[in-house]
Amino acid sequence: MDYLLKEAIEIGYHAPIWEMAVEEAGRLLMAAGKVKESYIDGMKEIIRQYGGYCVVAKGLAIPHARPERGAMETGICFLKLDEPVFFPNQEYNPVRVVIGISATDNEDHMALLQKLSSLLGNAEELEKMKALNSVEEVYRFFQLL
Numbered sequence: 042m043d044y045l046l047k048e049a050i051e052i053g054y055h056a057p058i059w060e061m062a063v064e065e066a067g068r069l070l071m072a073a074g075k076v077k078e079s080y081i082d083g084m085k086e087i088i089r090q091y092g093g094y095c096v097v098a099k100g101l102a103i104p105h106a107r108p109e110r111g112a113m114e115t116g117i118c119f120l121k122l123d124e125p126v127f128f129p130n131q132e133y134n135p136v137r138v139v140i141g142i143s144a145t146d147n148e149d150h151m152a153l154l155q156k157l158s159s160l161l162g163n164a165e166e167l168e169k170m171k172a173l174n175s176v177e178e179v180y181r182f183f184q185l186l
Contacts, residue, residue, distance in 0.1 A: 066141030083110030
């Protein structure tokens with residue numbers, strides 16, 4: 042997957058609340074040149090508005106915002122928290138892995154979600170992904186998607 046750059050991977054981040062986890066995911070996307078700062082606020086606003094819709098599997102959240110909120114390029118980030126955090130109203134809480142996504146249009150958004158759905162639909166691969174503990178491991182894992 043060429044949407045993930047090494048500078049958009051972080052392992053062991055401490056976030057006591059979901060907002061901090063989403064902010065850090067947004068900062069990783071910014072560091073990779075994928076989004077503007079306004080995108081981070083968009084990510085948090087959607088979660089506040091719709092609840093924890095982005096918590097898509099046990100322990101995994103995929104936050105994102107609308108492209109017009111500041112998406113500059115299509116991409117993803119990978120953030121593994123040192124301790125799990127709770128998102129609003131979700132059965133799959135708590136979350137330890139946050140994969141932030143940025144897409145410049147709905148077509149790219151759907152393409153990214155389709156690539157990630159192959160991971161989400163395979164319990165064994167999902168558990169492997171959650172167990173990754175280094176930038177290199179994460180980078181290699183996502184290159185195979």
